[in-house]
Amino acid sequence: MPSTETQYYNNPDLPWVVQKFGGTSVGKFLDNIANEVVKEYVKQNRLVVVCSARSGESKQNGTTNRLIRAANFALQPGCDGYWEELDSILKEHTQVAHDMIQSDTIRKSLIADIEHDCTKLTSFLKAAQIINEISPRSRDIIIGAGEKLSCRIVAAVLQDRGIEAQFVSLENIIDREFEWAGIRINHEIFPTGFFGIVPGSLLSTVGRGYTDLCAALTAVGLGAEELQVWKEVDGIFTADPRKVKSARLLPIITPEEAAELTYYGSEVIHPFTMEQVIRSHIPIRIKNVQNPSGAGTVVFPTDNISKDGTSSPHSPKILAENGYSLDLSRKYPTAVTIKDGVIVLNVHSNRKSVSHGFFAKIFSTLDRYGVVVDLISTSEVHVSMVLGVDSADKDLARVIEGLRSVGEVDVLQNMAILSLVGKQMKNMVGIAGMMFTTLASAGVNIEMISQGASEINISCVIEESCAVTAMNVIHDQLLSKRNKLVLPALKTSLE
Ligand SMILES: Nc1ncnc2c1ncn2[C@@H]1O[C@H](COP(=O)(O)OP(=O)(O)O)[C@@H](O)[C@H]1O
Ligand SMILES: N[C@@H](CC(=O)OP(=O)(O)O)C(=O)O
Numbered sequence: 001m002p003s004t005e006t007q008y009y010n011n012p013d014l015p016w017v018v019q020k021f022g023g024t025s026v027g028k029f030l031d032n033i034a035n036e037v038v039k040e041y042v043k044q045n046r047l048v049v050v051c052s053a054r055s056g057e058s059k060q061n062g063t064t065n066r067l068i069r070a071a072n073f074a075l076q077p078g079c080d081g082y083w084e085e086l087d088s089i090l091k092e093h094t095q096v097a098h099d100m101i102q103s104d105t106i107r108k109s110l111i112a113d114i115e116h117d118c119t120k121l122t123s124f125l126k127a128a129q130i131i132n133e134i135s136p137r138s139r140d141i142i143i144g145a146g147e148k149l150s151c152r153i154v155a156a157v158l159q160d161r162g163i164e165a166q167f168v169s170l171e172n173i174i175d176r177e178f179e180w181a182g183i184r185i186n187h188e189i190f191p192t193g194f195f196g197i198v199p200g201s202l203l204s205t206v207g208r209g210y211t212d213l214c215a216a217l218t219a220v221g222l223g224a225e226e227l228q229v230w231k232e233v234d235g236i237f238t239a240d241p242r243k244v245k246s247a248r249l250l251p252i253i254t255p256e257e258a259a260e261l262t263y264y265g266s267e268v269i270h271p272f273t274m275e276q277v278i279r280s281h282i283p284i285r286i287k288n289v290q291n292p293s294g295a296g297t298v299v300f301p302t303d304n305i306s307k308d309g310t311s312s313p314h315s316p317k318i319l320a321e322n323g324y325s326l327d328l329s330r331k332y333p334t335a336v337t338i339k340d341g342v343i344v345l346n347v348h349s350n351r352k353s354v355s356h357g358f359f360a361k362i363f364s365t366l367d368r369y370g371v372v373v374d375l376i377s378t379s380e381v382h383v384s385m386v387l388g389v390d391s392a393d394k395d396l397a398r399v400i401e402g403l404r405s406v407g408e409v410d411v412l413q414n415m416a417i418l419s420l421v422g423k424q425m426k427n428m429v430g431i432a433g434m435m436f437t438t439l440a441s442a443g444v445n446i447e448m449i450s451q452g453a454s455e456i457n458i459s460c461v462i463e464e465s466c467a468v469t470a471m472n473v474i475h476d477q478l479l480s481k482r483n484k485l486v487l488p489a490l491k492t493s494l495e
Helices: 023-028 030-041 063-074 081-100 104-131 136-160 202-206 211-222 255-263 271-279 316-321 355-368 389-393 396-403 423-427 431-441 464-479
Strands: 016-021 046-051 190-192 226-231 284-288 297-299 335-349 373-378 382-387 407-421 448-451 457-463
Touching: 016 030, 016 211, 023 030, 023 136, 030 046, 030 081, 030 136, 030 226, 046 136, 046 211, 063 081, 063 104, 063 136, 081 104, 081 136, 104 136, 136 202, 211 226, 211 271, 226 271, 255 271, 255 335, 255 407, 271 284, 335 355, 335 396, 335 464, 355 382, 355 396, 373 448, 396 407, 407 431, 407 464, 431 457, 431 464, 457 464
Parallel strands: 016 046, 016 226, 046 190, 226 284
Antiparallel strands: 284 297, 335 382, 335 407, 373 382, 407 457, 448 457
């Protein structure tokens, strides 16, 4: 039962809502999270709070990156860099405890927990250095310490503000299939975060931003009413609001569009999150910690399966108000996005093998080096591939060397993928033509074109230096509400 001093606690009669906070939000806006978000929402809901590892100003020097560095140092014989990284993580988290927590009892207990976690981790890395090995599973344990420390702080800050919160580690909730394996939840607010061992390893199977997936699994497991992903932007916009001043906030977006935007540069939400909750028909709402009263963006399925699994139209009114209609006749794409820092590899066959052999050799070479292809365009004797920024970390020279056995290879660096995304573009005859004419009129040279198999994405590759200009002209011409799109006339109207 809640203590007499506790003013805020989870009422078992209220529906579950899962709230996920990113590392920079925990780092910069912990007071907002406690006072303006959790305290407000717990009045109407039972809350689970899922947090990422703390970051300060940027994710670059955040706890997760420092833990990854520490693990790498531990693998260098005689290098005590890991100790320094862990010591700075310890000091930073302890400092937050001093700065944020007034109650002596709560602060002391938090600091003891932080010290305990950091000491354990130091011993773990010391042992790893001695045996000169860190298995994928051990690496997950090291990385997950960031979420644990963050959640310990958040739980203590919530307690300090009169909220009955309890730290729970979800290390054992995942079974092999990534499904919810069950956890007993009662009335408390549970700040959680790291979800333990995953098949393969966390970074290779899920990748960075994995806390979104943890939150999604929690929401699915509890049958939550809503999953809220709290960020430092008001929601998903028609383009990156930092780069396009006239970008508009989208009140709703479909899961397919949100996933496509994430894959192609607008990393607002981890794509696996969508799969999990949409399958369970739980809406995801993206909101701003600095503007909690804003409505945010709801990731809203346009299919017609309701939460209980029966078939019923999915609020056609909301869809219609936002420009989606069930016959997919909307006249606008949804958003434009850019993924920069990509590399284009063009491979011209040396014709020493039949075309399927040519493709097989290319893909087995990429597979050998774990290279992911973001976009591809092919003919029988030519393949153009776009490799993501992460590929630069792989041994690109050896990948290219491997590909040279099948043909000539040329490499274009500093390129960007520009993608126009929209569920309803499928029926917008002429939209691709308009996109490329608009780019041509702005003098943007197109290196490669690809239309996603999903039919909701038209992508092209351009030079990185023109990316922001290109995104702005596309936004002005194709996404601004002021310019209603005039597409080529059709025999049957799609209006
Ligand atoms: N279409 C888009 N809508 C909203 N944000 C976008 C979009 N494309 C790119 N972004 C960028 O994604 C970032 C996401 O928000 P933020 O809270 O800063 O991320 P994180 O939680 O990863 O720290 C913002 O900095 C924003 O500029
Ligand atoms: N801390 C992890 C997990 C995460 O989800 O982070 P964020 O929510 O801050 O993007 C990472 O950087 O990958």
